[in-house]
Amino acid sequence: DAGITQSPRHKVTETGTPVTLRCHQTENHRYMYWYRQDPGHGLRLIHYSYGVKDTDKGEVSDGYSVSRSKTEDFLLTLESATSSQTSVYFCAIARGQGNEQFFGPGTRLTVL
Amino acid sequence: GDSVTQMEGPVTLSEEAFLTINCTYTATGYPSLFWYVQYPGEGLQLLLKATKADDKGSNKGFEATYRKETTSFHLEKGSVQVSDSAVYFCALSGAGGGADGLTFGKGTHLIIQP
Numbered sequence: 001d002a003g004i005t006q007s008p009r010h011k012v013t014e015t016g017t018p019v020t021l022r023c024h025q026t027e028n029h030r031y032m033y034w035y036r037q038d039p040g041h042g043l044r045l046i047h048y049s050y051g052v053k054d055t056d057k058g059e060v061s062d063g064y065s066v067s068r069s070k071t072e073d074f075l076l077t078l079e080s081a082t083s084s085q086t087s088v089y090f091c092a093i094a095r096g097q098g099n100e101q102f103f104g105p106g107t108r109l110t111v112l
Numbered sequence: 113g114d115s116v117t118q119m120e121g122p123v124t125l126s127e128e129a130f131l132t133i134n135c136t137y138t139a140t141g142y143p144s145l146f147w148y149v150q151y152p153g154e155g156l157q158l159l160l161k162a163t164k165a166d167d168k169g170s171n172k173g174f175e176a177t178y179r180k181e182t183t184s185f186h187l188e189k190g191s192v193q194v195s196d197s198a199v200y201f202c203a204l205s206g207a208g209g210g211a212d213g214l215t216f217g218k219g220t221h222l223i224i225q226p
Contacts, residue, residue: 098161100205101158
């Protein structure tokens with residue numbers, strides 16, 4: 001258990017509304033990540049962070065922003081949700097040799 | 113860029129059968145390689161890893177060997193159980209030395225029948 005929680009675990013929202021997902025870790029890890037999981041695509045990286053206020057884009061960053069004001073929290077924001085952002089979102093931390101990553105339980109987001 | 117290719121399935125086997133899930137990759141240098149497992153309704157769990165060529169990762173009866181010459185990291189288990197039914201993901205971490213995100217295959221859905 002890497003001490004990662006995500007909130008909310010489930011959310012239904014409407015197109016055009018802003019949405020923020022939260023990832024919280026208790027072990028003071030430097031690196032944190034947001035992925036989305038979609039059928040037929042596996043997991044794809046949205047954004048990642050390598051320290052407080054240090055973030056970078058991943059493969060599918062369009063339409064998403066992130067913030068990290070404290071080591072333990074990494075927020076993912078959809079400024080104006082679209083139906084194509086319906087997905088399961090996973091947060092992860094990196095630790096150990098070789099950048100092995102450990103995942104939170106996921107947030108299922110439905111955009112109507 | 114980096115990529116991972118794995119058989120997508122579903123793969124259906126009988127209990128106690130031998131399992132192989134193929135995984136090949138494209139990457140520069142010497143990436144680290146991983147297998148993750150996702151049980152229904154749950155998040156991903158790290159199953160095993162290998163960080164350099166010829167390393168063998170093993171856990172819970174599963175094994176995979178890092179083959180640089182064939183750019184492969186095939187997952188094997190000698191005798192599967194119904195409880196092994198899940199989706200299995202092969203993934204790699206780039207060799208750049210930083211902590212970029214993992215590159216995942218699309219996942220293989222494994223179904224074990226009693």
